[in-house]
Amino acid sequence: MENERENSIDGLIRRFLLKGEEVDMKALREELKGEDRDAVKRRLLRLRKMGLQPDRMKIWREVQDELARRSTRQRVLRYVRYAAVFLLPLLLACILLMRQERNVPALVVEAGRPDTTIVRKVFLLLEGGKRIELSTLAKDSIHGKDGKLLAIDTSGTLICNAEETANAEVSYQTVIVPRGGEYNLVLSDGTRVRLNADSELRFPSPFTGKERMVYLKGEGYFEVQRDSTAPFRVVANDAIVEVLGTKFNISAYPGNDKSFTTLVSGSVKVGAYLGDESVVLKPDEQAILSHGEVQVKKVNAEDYVSWVNGRFYFEKMPLEEILVQLERWYDLQVFWASEELKVYEFTGAVWRDNTIRQTLDMIEKTTDVRFTVSGRTVMVNASL
Numbered sequence: 001m002e003n004e005r006e007n008s009i010d011g012l013i014r015r016f017l018l019k020g021e022e023v024d025m026k027a028l029r030e031e032l033k034g035e036d037r038d039a040v041k042r043r044l045l046r047l048r049k050m051g052l053q054p055d056r057m058k059i060w061r062e063v064q065d066e067l068a069r070r071s072t073r074q075r076v077l078r079y080v081r082y083a084a085v086f087l088l089p090l091l092l093a094c095i096l097l098m099r100q101e102r103n104v105p106a107l108v109v110e111a112g113r114p115d116t117t118i119v120r121k122v123f124l125l126l127e128g129g130k131r132i133e134l135s136t137l138a139k140d141s142i143h144g145k146d147g148k149l150l151a152i153d154t155s156g157t158l159i160c161n162a163e164e165t166a167n168a169e170v171s172y173q174t175v176i177v178p179r180g181g182e183y184n185l186v187l188s189d190g191t192r193v194r195l196n197a198d199s200e201l202r203f204p205s206p207f208t209g210k211e212r213m214v215y216l217k218g219e220g221y222f223e224v225q226r227d228s229t230a231p232f233r234v235v236a237n238d239a240i241v242e243v244l245g246t247k248f249n250i251s252a253y254p255g256n257d258k259s260f261t262t263l264v265s266g267s268v269k270v271g272a273y274l275g276d277e278s279v280v281l282k283p284d285e286q287a288i289l290s291h292g293e294v295q296v297k298k299v300n301a302e303d304y305v306s307w308v309n310g311r312f313y314f315e316k317m318p319l320e321e322i323l324v325q326l327e328r329w330y331d332l333q334v335f336w337a338s339e340e341l342k343v344y345e346f347t348g349a350v351w352r353d354n355t356i357r358q359t360l361d362m363i364e365k366t367t368d369v370r371f372t373v374s375g376r377t378v379m380v381n382a383s384l
Contacts, residue, residue, distance in 0.1 A: 121133055121134075121178065121181075122134045122175065122176065122177050122178070122181055122183045123175070123176040124142065124151075124153075124158065124173055124174070124175055124176075125173065125174040125175075125176060126144065126145075126150075126171070126173055127144075127171040127172050127173065128145055130145075134153045134158060134175075134183070135153055138153075138154075139152065139153070139154040139155070140152070140153045140154075144171060146169075148161075149161045149163075150171075150173065150205055151173075151205070156183065156184060157183075157184040157185060157186065158175060158183070158184070158185040158186070159185070159186045160185065160186060160187050160188040160203075160205055160206075161188060161205065161206070162188045162189070162190070162206070163206075170204045170205070170206065170208055171204070171205055172202055172203065172204050172205075173202070173203060173205055174200055174201065174202040174203075175195060175200065175201050175203075176200050177195045177196070177197060177198065177199045177200070177218070178197070178198065178331075179197050179198045179327070179328050179329070179330075179331040180197055180328075180329060180330060180331040181197055182194065182195065182196060182197060183195050185201070187203055187207070187212075187214070187225075188205055188206040188207055189207050189212055189225050189227060189230075189232075190225035191212075191222065191223065191224045191225045191232065192222070192223040193214075193220050193221070193222055193223075194220065194221045194308055195218065195219070195220050196218060196219035196220065196221075196251075196307055196328070197218075197328040197329050198218050198253070198328040199216070199217060199218025199219050199220060199253075200216070200217040200218060201214060201215070201216055201217075201220060202214065202215040202216075203215075207230065209230070210229070210230055210231075211230055211231055211232075211233055212227070212230050212231070212232045212233065213233045213234075213235065214232075214233070214234055214235070215234075215235045215236075216234055216235070216236040216250055216252060217236070217237075217252070217253070217254055218251075218252070218253050218254075219249070219250065219251040219252070219253065219307075220234075220249070220250055221247075221248075221249045221305055221307075221308045222234065222243075222246075222247065222248055222249070222250070223247050224243050224244075224245050224246055224247075224248075224266075225245065226244055226245025227244070227245070228244055231243065231244060232244070232245075234250060235273055236250050236252035236259050237252040237254070237256075237259045237289075238259070238272055238273050238274065238289065238292065239252060239259040239261065239270060239271070239272065239273060239289040240270075240271055240272070240273045241261050241268050241269070241270050242268065242269045242270075243266065243267070243268045243269075244266075244267075245266060246263065246264075246265055246266025246267060246268055247263075247264040247265045247266060248261060248262060248263045248264055248266070248268050248281075249261070249262045249264070249301075249304050249305045249308075250262075251304075257290055257291065258288055258289065258290045259288075259289045259290075260286060260287070260288055260304070261281065261286065261287045261289070262285075262286045262299060262301050262304040262305070263281040263282065263283050263284070263285055263286070263301060264283060264301045264302075264305060265283050266283070267280060267281065267282070268280070268281050269281075270287035270289065270294060271289075271294065272289060272292040272293075272294070274292075275292045277292065277293065277294055278294065279294050279296050281296065283301065284298060284299060284300060284301045285297070285298060285299065285301075286298075286299045286301075286304065303315060306349065307352065310351060310352050310353060311349050311350065311351055311352060312325065312326075312329075312349065312350045312351075312352055312359070313348075313349045314346050314347055314348055314349075314350075315347055316345045316346075316347050317345060317346060317347070318342060318343050318344065318345055319341060319342055319343070319344045319345070319346060319363075319367065319369065319380070320342035320343070322346060322363070323378070323380070326356070326359065326378075329352060330356045330376070331376055332356065332376050332377070332378050333376060333377050333378070334377075334378045334379075334380065335377070335378070335379050335380070336379075336380045337379065337380060337381045337382065338382060341369055341380050341381075341382060344367050344368065344369060345367075346363050346366060346367055347366075348362060348363075348366070350362055356373060356378070357373060360373065360378070364383075368382060368383045369381065369382060369383060370382070370383050370384070
């Protein structure tokens with residue numbers, strides 16, 4: 001029984017894609033006999049075109065989902081009959097892509113981001129209203145109005161002063177990251193934060209009392225320094241996230257009626273800022289807060305923090321949501337020829353260092369849309 005399962009189309013493709021094993025080619029040919037190969041062909045062609053960052057588990061899940069739709073083995077066989085001649089080279093091409101993934105870059109990228117130049121300035125807003133442009137090259141000390149050292153700005157990272165003095169007066173600062181930028185900061189307790197494009201973080205300096213509270217607009221990735229005597233809390237839109245020490249991501253852009261908290265490691269509690277409902281997340285879980293209600297779903301957390309590592313990751317995401325992200329990163333304005341185009345879906349991983357044209361070209365390959373780019377304006381049209 002076990003041998004039959006391993007030699008089925010299900011088992012053979014699994015061994016190809018996940019384990020890279022040599023398998024019985026004759027058995028594979030027999031299993032690939034079928035009447036209708038169109039659906040499998042479309043799926044594997046799509047996977048091949050998506051060879052942006054080949055992922056064995058990802059490809060296997062795509063194939064598994066397609067096969068699982070057939071309730072019996074007979075349907076699977078009909079589904080792929082007479083497909084061996086076409087599918088074998090395609091399967092081998094997918095395997096080759098995966099075996100080369102650590103040696104060959106997925107895309108040839110250019111140093112610049114969009115086709116037009118974006119001036120990426122990040123600002124620190126002090127409590128008294130003073131606005132300071134944060135440098136990316138120099139090492140500068142930043143002092144408050146009382147002369148006290150607040151932070152050091154060095155190579156794209158703001159390091160807040162960790163020294164606490166008796167009866168220190170707490171002041172609030174805000175780091176403002178515009179469209180097209182990212183920024184790192186280390187808070188006075190040692191917590192590290194990476195802010196995504198079009199985001200703000202308001203925080204005290206220094207932390208005092210029995211809690212560490214910060215306020216987020218947009219998206220941020222947090223690595224919280226553990227302190228059991230002072231829980232760390234993030235207020236984002238109408239959500240509040242409480243942690244002791246962990247790694248997690250929050251996406252809560254103004255104008256979006258949902259906020260998303262994704263846990264990488266540790267444990268966090270997510271609830272409504274002005275409500276009683278809350279949930280405790282485990283790693284690889286995501287809390288979605290909307291109108292005071294919290295829902296939890298299982299996710300691959302690494303997909304949701306891929307932006308920290310310089311990638312966009314889209315999992316069956318509607319084009320409207322994708323273009324919102326691209327608007328922030330490339331500082332674009334997007335116009336739609338038809339509302340129907342907004343629901344088209346795309347799955348793939350794209351380097352954030354690509355030009356906007358490179359990124360849109362990859363989306364065009366697997367969706368029935370075409371993009372016209374003029375400066376920072378993008379028009380979305382249906383394919384002819």
